[in-house]
Amino acid sequence: MKKINIGLLGLGNVGTGVYSIFQTNHDKISLSAQKELSIKKILVNNLNKDREVSVSPDTLTTSAKDLFNDPEIDIIVELLGGIHPAYDYIKEALKAKKHVVTANKAVIATYGRELIQIAIDNHVALRYEASVGGGIPIINTLSKPLSVNHFEEMIGIVNGTTNYILTQMTDYGLDYDEVLKAAQDKGFAEADPTSDVEGEDAAYKLSILISTAFGMEVPPASIPREGITKISKDDIEYASQFGYKIKLLATAKKSDDHLEFHVHPTLVPNTHPLASVSNEFNALFLKGNAVDELMLYGKGAGSLPTGSAVVGDIVEIAKIIGTNFDPTISIPENSGNLKPSGEGISKYYIHFRVEDKPGALGIISTAFGNNGISIETVMQRSRGEKYVPVIYILHDCTREQLNSTFDDISKDNTVKEVRSILRVEEY
Numbered sequence: 001m002k003k004i005n006i007g008l009l010g011l012g013n014v015g016t017g018v019y020s021i022f023q024t025n026h027d028k029i030s031l032s033a034q035k036e037l038s039i040k041k042i043l044v045n046n047l048n049k050d051r052e053v054s055v056s057p058d059t060l061t062t063s064a065k066d067l068f069n070d071p072e073i074d075i076i077v078e079l080l081g082g083i084h085p086a087y088d089y090i091k092e093a094l095k096a097k098k099h100v101v102t103a104n105k106a107v108i109a110t111y112g113r114e115l116i117q118i119a120i121d122n123h124v125a126l127r128y129e130a131s132v133g134g135g136i137p138i139i140n141t142l143s144k145p146l147s148v149n150h151f152e153e154m155i156g157i158v159n160g161t162t163n164y165i166l167t168q169m170t171d172y173g174l175d176y177d178e179v180l181k182a183a184q185d186k187g188f189a190e191a192d193p194t195s196d197v198e199g200e201d202a203a204y205k206l207s208i209l210i211s212t213a214f215g216m217e218v219p220p221a222s223i224p225r226e227g228i229t230k231i232s233k234d235d236i237e238y239a240s241q242f243g244y245k246i247k248l249l250a251t252a253k254k255s256d257d258h259l260e261f262h263v264h265p266t267l268v269p270n271t272h273p274l275a276s277v278s279n280e281f282n283a284l285f286l287k288g289n290a291v292d293e294l295m296l297y298g299k300g301a302g303s304l305p306t307g308s309a310v311v312g313d314i315v316e317i318a319k320i321i322g323t324n325f326d327p328t329i330s331i332p333e334n335s336g337n338l339k340p341s342g343e344g345i346s347k348y349y350i351h352f353r354v355e356d357k358p359g360a361l362g363i364i365s366t367a368f369g370n371n372g373i374s375i376e377t378v379m380q381r382s383r384g385e386k387y388v389p390v391i392y393i394l395h396d397c398t399r400e401q402l403n404s405t406f407d408d409i410s411k412d413n414t415v416k417e418v419r420s421i422l423r424v425e426e427y
């Protein structure tokens with residue numbers, strides 16, 4: 001059997017998973033690739049650190065050049081995370097005509113097209129299955145078996161940390177801060193959870209999904225996004241009374257020649273398949289014009305699930321090394337000439353704090369009517385206080401219509417506060 005050598009950049013959480021999969025599943029991996037695969041060198045920061053896996057000291061190096069300049073290394077696997085130096089290393093590896101596998105969503109979302117072009121120019125492969133949805137085979141499924149479809153919508157729960165926090169808030173009636181702290185203590189949330197809880201991580205992943213499914217280039221910074229830090233246990237409770245769960249959704253929806261995309265905490269009806277995706281699990285729900293509805297579900301993070309996707313990419317590359325098969329993947333084309341359409345229209349959930357006095361609901365409802373917004377449901381919870389929660393579920397409207405309504409309402413001091421504005425998904 002031909003031998004394929006691999007170099008790992010990084011031996012952290014995912015790197016350890018990859019290494020341990022190679023130890024436990026070695027025969028299965030070689031059988032699948034029809035080649036003998038082995039990890040030859042690993043770039044680390046500290047040669048003497050205690051590790052969960054036992055690695056021969058000869059395998060470890062602190063110099064990336066030892067991997068790029070080794071003619072026996074065929075595939076470089078980037079598992080450092082963050083933009084720099086990961087992006088620079090990927091570029092250097094491709095230019096050294098090494099095939100590259102990465103799990104790096106920030107690099108692929110930001111520089112994916114440039115790196116794919118460098119891979120094409122150098123006749124090597126660049127694969128990034130693990131960058132979205134951890135162990136769930138999303139990128140491969142979208143770009144191979146599902147590529148015959150025109151996609152109409154794609155809605156993902158693509159961040160495990162926020163889904164874990166929202167699930168715990170829902171199941172135990174806890175506030176955001178309490179759950180975040182417990183999640184950090186248990187190692188489920190990062191010490192600095194900003195990228196996860198502010199929706200940045202989900203925006204990176206949505207950018208990659210849009211490129212893969214719609215062939216449209218959307219820089220992650222241009223994706224409208226809102227995180228989960230302002231979600232209260234009260235909103236979760238009220239949403240539940242209306243038959244919804246609150247989830248952080250990464251959404252892309254096509255309408256004619258426009259694509260709407262955003263990351264927002266959203267009320268998902270309990271009947272929707274995404275409502276049952278709990279804790280650290282991820283899922284991608286999509287509609288294709290041929291396949292119709294489909295949901296991919298699994299563990300979106302973690303050493304072994306993410307490692308599984310990385311090793312899968314390594315095997316796909318190993319299969320084509322030494323064959324006539326062109327290893328490069330084509331840059332997806334925006335074949336429908338889709339244009340971005342901003343946040344689009346949506347049903348909304350609005351939570352007001354309102355003075356409990358005659359005519360209060362009339363003032364708000366009139367303002368909605370004057371701005372062309374139709375009300376689906378309204379609920380008031382009176383606890384005998386001066387200000388009480390009033391919740392509206394609205395039919396489809398734009399964010400501009402909502403803002404104009406809030407301007408009108410603010411001319412009267414009946415409404416003390418617009419506490420929450422959340423999108424509502426239909427099913």
Ligand code: HSE
Nearest residue numbers: 158159160161300301
């Ligand atoms: N931080 C991510 C999450 C995992 O919580 O889902 C890696 O993409």
